[in-house]
Amino acid sequence: MSRFRPALAPPEGGTTLTITGKGFVTPVPGLYFEASVDGKLCPSVRVESDSVLICTVPPGSGSRLTVAITPVVDISYGSPRAPVVFDIKLPPLVLPGFAYKGPTIERVVPTELPTSGGRLTLHGASLGVGEVSVRASDGVECTVVSAQADRVAVDDVGPGSGSEKHLTLRNRSGLSKAPFSYAAPVVTELHIDGAPDFPTWTRNESFTINGLNFGTHNTADLLRVTVGGIPASARLVAEHTSLLVRVPPGAGGRALVQVSLDGLSSLTNPETSIPYSRPHVLxxxxxxxxxxxxxxxxxxxxxxxxxxxxxxxxxxxxxxxxxxxxxxxxxxxxxxxxxxxxxxxxxxxxxxxxxxxxxxxxxxxxxxxxxxxxxxxxxxxxxxxxxxxxxxxx
Incomplete structure (x- = not known):
């Protein structure tokens, strides 16, 4: 055996492997050949000519694997009514250099997670073959819920923030990375106690913002709140869902409230604003x-x-x-x-x-x-x- 082609095949198997060499046609009675990839027998083998042997690649995964041909002699003796049959396997011929195709992640569903984390499904090719592991950007390993060749579902993608994140899937054949992001903050409600209008100067008044994707105490340094474009002091009351904000000095009328976390900002509208007292001539x-x-x-x-x-x-x-x-x-x-x-x-x-x-x-x-x-x-x-x-x- 001198070489084989192709040297790379998909992990689901079924690829035709052509092995070249010499001596595949021999006058020895009962001689045939077994072919294997990474120790797994090929499901079908046939001799095309003295220099060409064809086999079908079995399913598998990994790289730097070997292809082997084992000559086997089928021997039988005794009477035709009660023959004795046994095989003699000769030393195999082995060549290294075969590999199954590595994983390729084509898309991630959903494309973004809440800041509390959750479950994602990776779609692509050669994914769930053999032992599979998936890690998030922070290096924490996710729980693989199900693994198939074209998709892998993972849970326990941890809390986080920002848009430039990725998942890394690894199996025996290699690794593949895919981007995903955490969702931007969403303001659903402003809860204001006391007077209906805030004065244009601050007396330590505060209000509560309820919503989604405000992050955790670990990402609090990346959290920003503005009122009418003016930075305001804010702290988490409940992770991901609630903020307490001190009212900054402002001008008369309504001021839009916006929450930003790790470069992603909430949308603003008249419902997400607080009122300042208008000028009053006494x-x-x-x-x-x-x-x-x-x-x-x-x-x-x-x-x-x-x-x-x-x-x-x-x-x-x-x-x-x-x-x-x-x-x-x-x-x-x-x-x-x-x-x-x-x-x-x-x-x-x-x-x-x-x-x-x-x-x-x-x-x-x-x-x-x-x-x-x-x-x-x-x-x-x-x-x-x-x-x-x-x-x-x-």
Missing amino acids: ACTKSGAVQRAKSSIPDSSEVIDIFVQAQLARYYKNGIRQAELDLFGKPFSKESAKQATEIWSVLEPKIRRMQNKVNKDILVNSITKAWQAVKKSRGLGVEEDPRTKKRGIS
């Missing part, structure tokens, strides 16, 4: 005089803004360094501090005259809490008069 000043607005008391968030601005103006007038900036981060001036005080002086009597005691108490309590929070954040717990150096609790 009073106008001209030449130092206050012209009272004829509108009713504004909503609670605006009342709180006006009160806090007036209190900061009072601290500014007393020379307190921590109050040099107003509520919106702009430097106070004598005129702006005076205006803030006058606006509150117009609004305060209206609050005192509120008829609904319950609503009044709720509003006053909200104002107090908001002011205490601002004082704490700015270090304004103690007020100092720079002229007398006397200290007193504000």
Whole structure:
């Protein structure tokens, strides 16, 4: 035996293997040949000529395999009625260099998984032949649920995020890789407690985002939330499904909320937005005089803004360094501090005259809490008069 063709065949078998050499036709009575690939007998063998032997490749897998031809002599003796028959196998002729085709993954179904992971099916050729293993991008081995030549189903593809992921299938004949991705975040609901509108400045308000594909605590560093395009602080309340978001400063009107994880972002629409309070004119000043607005008391968030601005103006007038900036981060001036005080002086009597005691108490309590929070954040717990150096609790 000198060579064989082809040297590569599909793992399901059935390929015609042509072996060339010499001495396949011999006058020895009862001589025939067995052919095998990787030790497995070929299901059919025939001698074409003295130099050509044809056999059918059996099913199998692997590479660097051998092809062997074993001469067998069929010997019989005795009477025709009770012959004695036995075979004598001569040493085989062996050539290396045969291989079954390696696996080829053509597609993955589904093409993406939720960030919690799940099951995938790999479709292709020469997949589920012999011992099969499948690993995900993170190196974790998946559970092979079923394996066939044209498909392999795997479970336990672990949690993850992002689009540039792959699966690696390996069997005796080689390996094949196929891409897949995790799904982008999906916002299904925004849960807002308290007032219907958020102020344009933040007082540690927060809201909850419910949805899908928010990832795990292990991928939290890749999680981003924006409100109206402004980055917001967020943390996972429940892996994959719920986030708690602190409201960033914003402009009046509605602001779209978007969640991004590992480069993939949620779609936005009017249903995935939060409201900020719109501008509300309480009073106008001209030449130092206050012209009272004829509108009713504004909503609670605006009342709180006006009160806090007036209190900061009072601290500014007393020379307190921590109050040099107003509520919106702009430097106070004598005129702006005076205006803030006058606006509150117009609004305060209206609050005192509120008829609904319950609503009044709720509003006053909200104002107090908001002011205490601002004082704490700015270090304004103690007020100092720079002229007398006397200290007193504000």
